[in-house]
Amino acid sequence: GVMAVATRRQRAAVCARGAATSVFSNSDILQLLLPMMDFRTFVALRAVSSDIYHATQEVCCGLIAWLERTAEQYVSPHFAKALKIASEHEAHLTWLLESPVIGVVSPQRYHLVIVNAYHLLQARLSR
DSSP states (O other): OHHHHHHHHHHHHHHHHHHHHHHHTOHHHHHHHGGGSOHHHHHHHHTTOHHHHHHHHHHHHHHHHHHHHHHHHHTSTTHHHHHHHHHHTHHHHHHHHSSTHHHHHOTTTHHHHHHHTHHHHHHHHTO
16 A cells, blocks of 8 residues: 555665665766766765765865876976876866865865966966
8 A cells, every 4th residue: 555655665765875875986987977067966965975975075085186286297397298187187177176176075275275276277267
């Protein structure tokens, strides 16, 4: 009856949540999908489960470290390499710099990351 339908729906919801958690806890999948997410979706996704939260945190910290290394190279004799790397990862660069993601993931480092990436951002915007 009605209870059986409700129980089946609850089981289906638990299965769907478990599947979503395992998919969105995969760093390769996250790396691919994050630049396509708007900020609200990113925040909502992080709230689904602690596994997803930790996975997004890890991937974003890796992207922030990549941004910092690229920005350092840009103000060195290796600036051409930095521009090449930045163009190859345009979606990630844009997503990090044009949304509040860095402030959410690493609020204590936000200012420093943005200041250090300023010249890279300026070069990107001038194109």
